[in-house]
Structures are given as structure tokens and as C-alpha cells.
Amino acid sequence: MSVVSALLAITSPSRRTCAAASVAVALALGLTACGSSSSGSSxxxxxxxxxxxxxxxxxxxxxxxxxxxxxxxxxxxxxxxxxxxxxxxxxxxxxxxxxxxxxxxxxxxxxxxxxxxxxxxxxxxxxxxxxxxxxxxxxxxxxxxxxxxxxxxxxxxxxxxxxxxxxxxxxxxxxxxxxxxPGTASTTALPAPASSATADGYTVTVNGTLRAAVARSLTVTITRDGRSVTDLQPYLSTYAHLTAFHQGDQAFAHLHPTNAVDGDHGGPALTFNAELPKSGDWRLFLQFQTAGTLHTAAITLHAG
Structure with a gap:
């Protein structure tokens, strides 16, 4: 399945280099970003x-x-x-x-x-x-x-x-x-895997293929109105923060950005070395910041 399918739910800061035995996702992200609009939630x-x-x-x-x-x-x-x-x-x-x-x-x-x-x-x-x-x-x-x-x-x-x-x-x-x-709880169906998603007028596009427990390279590109975004600001010391959750059991995976941060002009492409621990659909939340506002793009990706 295409990486694009699994990765668009990208969102929030984070952590260290992940070993193959790592819980969730070892991510080498080539940009700096984090968040869902200003509230930080999606x-x-x-x-x-x-x-x-x-x-x-x-x-x-x-x-x-x-x-x-x-x-x-x-x-x-x-x-x-x-x-x-x-x-x-x-x-x-x-x-x-x-x-x-x-x-x-x-x-x-x-x-x-x-x-x-x-x-x-x-x-x-x-x-x-x-x-x-x-x-x-x-x-x-x-x-x-x-x-x-x-x-x-x-x-x-x-x-x-x-x-x-x-x-x-x-x-x-x-x-x-x-x-x-407590209260009446209705369930929202998980969106199907896709290669792109939108958030606050921004379009996030993912390219790559994911396989469980296998490190793969993913490229995430951010555009707005058809134009490349090059004004990403550092958020939590990176240009993007990505968190993933597995459908069914909510297993956690955190992907890390690796590109060096150099002022308020990150983008448009982010590179990740991603490794998801198990097969199935994952909801990814990608957080990134522009002009002082935090945005969160969510996308479903499938790991085969």
C-alpha cells in the first residue's frame, strides 16, 4: 500500500532515534513541524x-x-x-x-x-x-x-x-x-488510506510504501493553493511532529524529523525513515507551524 495512504494523519513533537525493536515508528523527518491548528487537536x-x-x-x-x-x-x-x-x-x-x-x-x-x-x-x-x-x-x-x-x-x-x-x-x-x-457514543469510521490530506488550507501529500517492521523512506510535501510551502517554523525544535496510532488497538508510534532546522523557512519536502511495528491501517497526525499557528493534518496509511 502506498505510504501516502498511511501517512497523512501526521501531527505532534518528538523523540529519539528508534531501534528496530522500537515500539512504533522510527522516523527520520526531513522537516520541522508539529500540531493541529492553533488548538493542537484534530x-x-x-x-x-x-x-x-x-x-x-x-x-x-x-x-x-x-x-x-x-x-x-x-x-x-x-x-x-x-x-x-x-x-x-x-x-x-x-x-x-x-x-x-x-x-x-x-x-x-x-x-x-x-x-x-x-x-x-x-x-x-x-x-x-x-x-x-x-x-x-x-x-x-x-x-x-x-x-x-x-x-x-x-x-x-x-x-x-x-x-x-x-x-x-x-x-x-x-x-x-x-x-x-460518559454519554451517547457514536463511532466515526476510519477514513480509507489516502495519499494526501488537507488542513487549514494546506495540502499534505505522502509518497512511499510502508511494510510492517521494515524501515522505509517516506516523503511528505506541503503545499497551499498549489504552491510549495517554504515558511514552516520550528515547532518543538523541529519543522514537523508526527504521531501514529494503529486501528483497533491504538498502538502508538512516534516519528522523528531529521532535517536541520534553519529559521522560519522549512519546507516544502520532509523526509522520513519510517518503521511501523505492525501491519494494518494507521492514523497519522502531522503537526506543523506557520506564522505562529499550529496546524494538524490527519491521514490514514496502510502498512502491509
Whole structure:
């Protein structure tokens, strides 16, 4: 299947060079970008369990990359914990959580990755409603992630971080939990794989072919009104941020940009070395910034 088909859902900052065993996507992106319009969320669009895979309810850096698929709430002694299992629908809300270390205590020391100490993602089980935010941490290690209004249904929340010391110092982690948003929940069908997508008047076109667990080169081109875009601004220290989620289980993959950043004139072409961990359809969210506004383009790609 064409890479184009899988990659247009591109969106948000991120992480380190991914090893073949990496959880999701090792991405060498040749541009710098990140985000969905100014809000940083895209509307196409879960109670915990430490140390196990927390299945979603039916509803449908670059040093060391995280291992796994992001579906576990704990890994290698680190745990993503929260007392919150439900969140209200239709209004902004703050989600409180902690990251505990091997000693069972909240971790307060985190390495800065793409200008942030922790990246937080929310995606509905049908892969709509994507949000990428950067929580604030209190002195006691309690984080609060501000989320925009959520639609009823099951949501998976991901925390991506790197401890700056201790047993996991320098290792990139992606852990997740699910929450339920009460109310009548309708499912949105996943758009079919495509080679291009639009966002805020911009067209994102992807060229390449994806195969599960095989590194492939992808080229993403951004245009507007038929003209090449060459004014991409640095966002989270890169010209583009790309996050991918697997249809069905919401497995996580983060792709990294590799092109050097040189002022506010990135584009129009971005190059990625992409490796998705499993076959099937993936919803990709590509975030990029122009004139101080963050845009998010979403596209479905298929990995054979």
C-alpha cells in the first residue's frame, strides 16, 4: 500500500532515534513541524492497570527510542498512574496523574525532549479527537494535563517521557491508560488510506510504501493553493511532529524529523525513515507551524 495512504494523519513533537525493536515508528523527518491548528487537536478523530496492557473500550531526541507499543501502563519499573477513570464530556478538563519510578515514588526529574519534559496525547478509540499537549508538573511530581472538550466514548491517554537519572535514566518511555467519557457514543469510521490530506488550507501529500517492521523512506510535501510551502517554523525544535496510532488497538508510534532546522523557512519536502511495528491501517497526525499557528493534518496509511 502506498505510504501516502498511511501517512497523512501526521501531527505532534518528538523523540529519539528508534531501534528496530522500537515500539512504533522510527522516523527520520526531513522537516520541522508539529500540531493541529492553533488548538493542537484534530476532531476526526480509560481506567488503569499497572503492569498490564489496558485495552480500550469498544468504540471504536533522539537518543534511545521507546520500546513497546505504548499500550502498557507500566514498564521496567516505571508506571503511569491516576485515580481518574472517567472525564466529563463537552468541556475543558484537567487530568491529574503521576509517573512513579522503580522505588514506587513519583518521579520529578525528567530530561527535556523537543523542548518539553513530557508529551501527552489523547485519542478516542475510533482514532478521532486527537490532542497533543504538554502538562505542568507540581513539586510533588503530580502532573496536570489540560484537555479540550472530549466527546463521549473511550479514550486512551499517552505519556511520553525520559527520566533524567536512575535505572531508566536516558530511556524513552511511552505509557498509557484509558478513561471513559460518559454519554451517547457514536463511532466515526476510519477514513480509507489516502495519499494526501488537507488542513487549514494546506495540502499534505505522502509518497512511499510502508511494510510492517521494515524501515522505509517516506516523503511528505506541503503545499497551499498549489504552491510549495517554504515558511514552516520550528515547532518543538523541529519543522514537523508526527504521531501514529494503529486501528483497533491504538498502538502508538512516534516519528522523528531529521532535517536541520534553519529559521522560519522549512519546507516544502520532509523526509522520513519510517518503521511501523505492525501491519494494518494507521492514523497519522502531522503537526506543523506557520506564522505562529499550529496546524494538524490527519491521514490514514496502510502498512502491509
Amino acid at each position: 476532531d476526526h478523530a480509560a481506567a488503569p492497570g499497572v503492569g498490564h496492557h489496558d485495552s480500550a473500550m469498544p468504540m471504536p531526541g533522539m537518543a534511545a527510542m521507546a520500546t513497546g507499543d505504548g499500550l502498557a501502563s507500566a514498564q521496567d519499573g516505571y508506571a503511569f498512574t491516576s485515580a481518574t477513570t472517567t472525564l466529563p464530556a463537552g468541556k475543558e478538563v484537567g487530568y491529574r496523574f503521576t509517573i512513579s519510578g522503580p522505588n514506587g515514588k513519583p518521579v520529578t526529574g525528567f530530561a527535556v525532549d523537543q523542548t518539553k519534559r513530557l508529551h501527552f496525547y489523547a485519542v478516542r478509540s475510533d482514532l478521532t479527537g486527537f490532542q497533543h499537549t504538554h502538562p505542568t508538573m507540581a513539586a510533588d511530581g503530580t502532573w496536570t494535563a489540560g484537555l479540550a472538550a472530549l466527546r463521549p466514548g473511550s479514550w486512551r491517554l499517552f505519556a511520553q517521557f525520559t527520566p533524567d537519572s536512575g535505572p531508566g535514566g536516558g530511556q524513552d518511555f511511552v505509557l498509557s491508560r484509558t478513561v471513559t467519557v
